Amino acid sequence: MVYLDTIADKKAIQEHILGPILKLDHWPKKPIQQIENTIEISKIKRISDLGEAVNELSNGNTLIFIDGADSCISADTADWKDRSLSPPQSQRVLKGPQIGFTELANNNISLIKRFIKNNQLSIEDQTVGEETSTGVFLLFLADKTDHDILNHVRNKVKSVHLKSILDSSYIQESISEGQITPFPLVLTTERPDVVAGHLLEGKIAIVCDGSPDVLIVPALFIQFFHSPEDYYESSMFDFTRLIRILSFVTSIFLIPFYIAFVLFHQELIPSELLVSLAAQRQIVPLPLVIEVILLMVIFEVLLESSIRLPTGIMLAFSIIGTIILGQSAAEAGIVQLSTLVVISATYVLNFAIPVHPFGNAIKGIRYILVFLASTFGLYGIILGTIVLVNHLASLNSFGVPYLSPISPVKKADLKDTFIRFSLKKIINSTKRYDKDDLLKNSRK
């Protein structure tokens, strides 16, 4: 009998394999069948190939060799260490299910199944990565998913050529190749209720073993502004989505507009404000653009380092980082107070976006717009906006236009875009996604 000590459940081996075998009265004539029937484990396989046997072994299974037989028995005794279920870390909500995924794919799938008890829920598993043999599972509702999109996603996952896969983000990056964009084309979530909701809309979830983040495709631009809470709170007079979108737009444009107004279009600033701005400018040595870029970089460093800090120093860090650095820099005349306000407002607004990677996507765009604003002023910002909108409109996430249902306009789906209409109106209607040329052609 062979097993790997660290990943096999020794108690199960003792009780359900060794125990029954030892209790046999006499040595059987057909040992393999007899032992197969004796072992008290549900998942048993007979193996005659050495390579396969090694594979089974490394999956935590126990191999039973019998003298004189040409094959061995593999019994499932895997016992992967896992943490217990806990509330999700990055997508917290006040109201609604408080359960998050863990690193074990089996757990995650069972969490999703608990939300959708439906025989149409199909699970396809694949093994990706030669060196890690990571299990990747595609989940979808067979009657709701569009089959062109499904095939497309399936092929993409099949063609992932990475030797090792440690997290679902590896898969995310390799399946969204082909379009150069800072915007995420795949939605990641830690919450089973979110996955269930998207599956019911006809999307496909990709569960990757070893990662608490489940990928959802196709992802649409507007869905990065939707928080699960939207569906758990009453929708009457609820404009939080609009506020999120507005703060997203403002966090892109606030700094460029500030630069453009101060450098190029001073006549557009109310005169009282202009006087105070000019007074501040007098004592500050750096040119405005350099000052803004410098502060933007410092803010990024602050954010970056605050993630990695041990909790013990957090308090001291935030005092040094925010109050001393910001306030005193302004008092010392190194930076302008108004610049400080504009930049910190930008970063505060940035955090209103519920999905984190989206906040990262616009960092680069902000720098480009700052550059355009400092060379062409307002006109440059508008040019940058045109290019940005064009870029967004040209993207597609696995064949579905990124900006749908806003553009191409889909009236039926607009009910769940900027403002959530009543659940009755949005849940019971089936969604159908627009498909781009890419998929239309592949069907022919």
Next chain:
Amino acid sequence: MENKPIIGIIETMFAMLLFLLGSSVILGLNLTAEKASWIVSLAAGGAGLLLFHIYVYLWKNNDYGNLALILKKNMGKFLGMAASLLYVLYFAYLASRVLADFTMFINSTLLYTMSPFFIKFSIFLVVAYTYVKGLEAFIRSAVIIGSVTLLFILLIPIWILISGTFHWEYIDPIFDMDFNNIIKVLPTMVTFPFGELIAFVMIFPYLNHEHRSAVSKNGNMMIIFFTILLSLISFLTIGVLHPELAKNYTFPIINAIEGVTLFDFIKRLDVFAVIIIIFGGYFKIAIFTFASINLAKTTMNKVKPKLLTVSILMVILLLSYPYAENLSQHLEVGLKYVPLLIHLPLAILLPIFIMFITFVKKRRRNSRLSEPS
């Protein structure tokens, strides 16, 4: 060249609105009719509606083909090709004219000291980028840009009215018209911006098949909406600036909004007008560029498409130079000679002529079909 169905009707209509808004709000307001300007706008809109239906009729009754196919079918191979080439130049010329308009506008409202070349070149680069990204992305972006524009443009009349800069006595009596004046201005207004809609005959073939029948209905609504908006804006502009003075401004709408102050704090709302105009101008240049290049590709299908694209883009950039020495000269050319010598034959007379040919052909075909039975 086969036209793949890639765009939807709502997106196209947004693009059309932006196209019409484009330079017409800056230059096409044409307040020379003084108090009657808003009537002129309405009348021009009516005529524009008629023109639009001629274009749609041509498109529908020639197998939903683009301009090159329509011309070839009705004028024969040789003449049709010559006419197509003429249209290629026409669209390129219009694109370059808008480019020049646009540059001057930016130079005189936003960037006073910037060299015109940089402005021209930057917007030109953006248009080239748009072309590379393709028609689909371009038309789709119209929805977002169009919604923002609509939001701003609907705010402008409200601002003018509540800020108190509108003088009722400038407009009163409302129906005091000089009909000679109206008739003098009308042709210019019809050809520009409505005659330029002929560029959309190059866009409509890309419509999804199920949306084809909706073109005339939605187009009607869009043109009527735009006409009312244009009329309202000229009405308000005159009310703010005084009829006899308004016609002397280069960009009357900007000057009208400049005076608007809200609550003594928000001043210079003309930024909003500037944003609308930049968006519109960009859309106009891009649509003419698409029309010109696609028409050239269909007409000269033996020449390499890339070569055509690059050369037409270059032509557009170069054409925007010679007649744009100063603003007044440019406007003189744009509002006096271009409508008469270029727009009139190409945007009105030739389409009407082709419409007759199509009509006669259709008649003959129908009678031939009905004879045996």
